[in-house]
Amino acid sequence: MPATAFPDHTHASAPAAARPALAAIEGKQGFLPSAAARMATSPEVLGGFLKMNALFESTTLDRLSREVLSMTMATRNGCHICVAMHTGILTALDADPDLIAALREAAPLGDERLEALRRFVLAVLATNGAVGEEALDAFTAHGYTARNALEVTLGIATYTLSTLANRMTGAPVDGPLTRFA
Template sequence: MPTTACPDHTAFPDHTVESAPAAARPALAAIEGKQGFLPSAAARMATSPEVLGGFLKMNALFESTTLDRLSREVLAMTMATRNGCHVCVAMHTGILTALEADPALITALRAGTPLPDERLEAVRRFVLAVLATNGAVDRETLDAFTAHGHTPRNALEVTLGIAAYTLSTLANRLTGAPVDGPLARFA
């Protein structure tokens, strides 16, 4: 997984609620209030209120899908490792740890290797297949996904998660967002 940051990320400052463009301030205040600190990834993404707002809206929609919590985290970590977003890897490792996910699952996700849980491995494989085919998966691939209890609705929901985490992983890499102190132990 590549972890190099943008060589000159000075174009993307760590905004505060006060220094951010006005349209980004409410979102940053909400994030800071919820998390107790303002993550650099959000602070830098706030350079474009539209990008910050777009990610937050897409992520909220993804979180409301019928995919279960662990499946959503498998998708997020698969995207994070695939796209080399060290911030996302740390953040989602922290979330999985808080969810008391199997340590072997977390290790495999971080390494990009097959998961010990077949149902969750079906999610990981499906995400990678959707990406590899630009969404044009064959019937066998869709059947392999649904054979593990997932639905055609879940298959479409995977595309929403891919969209949300493509935006965040690429924005984090572009801005050179560092891993914040509270997440350092998960880096």
């Protein structure tokens, strides 16, 4: 698809319904990422992602687990922007560099609990949610709950939307994220 189909919108060029979201993103991040500027072509998609992301961030999954899910989705779906963004977040969280490297390589994780989550995410995707009792038991045996299992589906939905939109629009890694590309 031609790059002009998904321009880097500014506050002036974006559809009116997307402008408040773009202003909020720029205020929070200090710049307007191309991914958001291009996603603004559809205010519903931009707003939907932001709402879904806020809901996912409010789940009972701990912060590191949410980031493991996000990076698992980013590498699985080949979203260079999400890999860079979540590498930056993990770095800010002082995550183990070996954990970050394994996530970036879609390799097994040294931490058994986080590896159980990564495997569960992949099992949910591979089975379209029809995970068996064995997969659920392997997940919950590491301290996760049935509630967390359902929250994983919210994370998968959130990061399916963003990774596919970012790939479709061809948005580049920009701003402070370039050092994590």
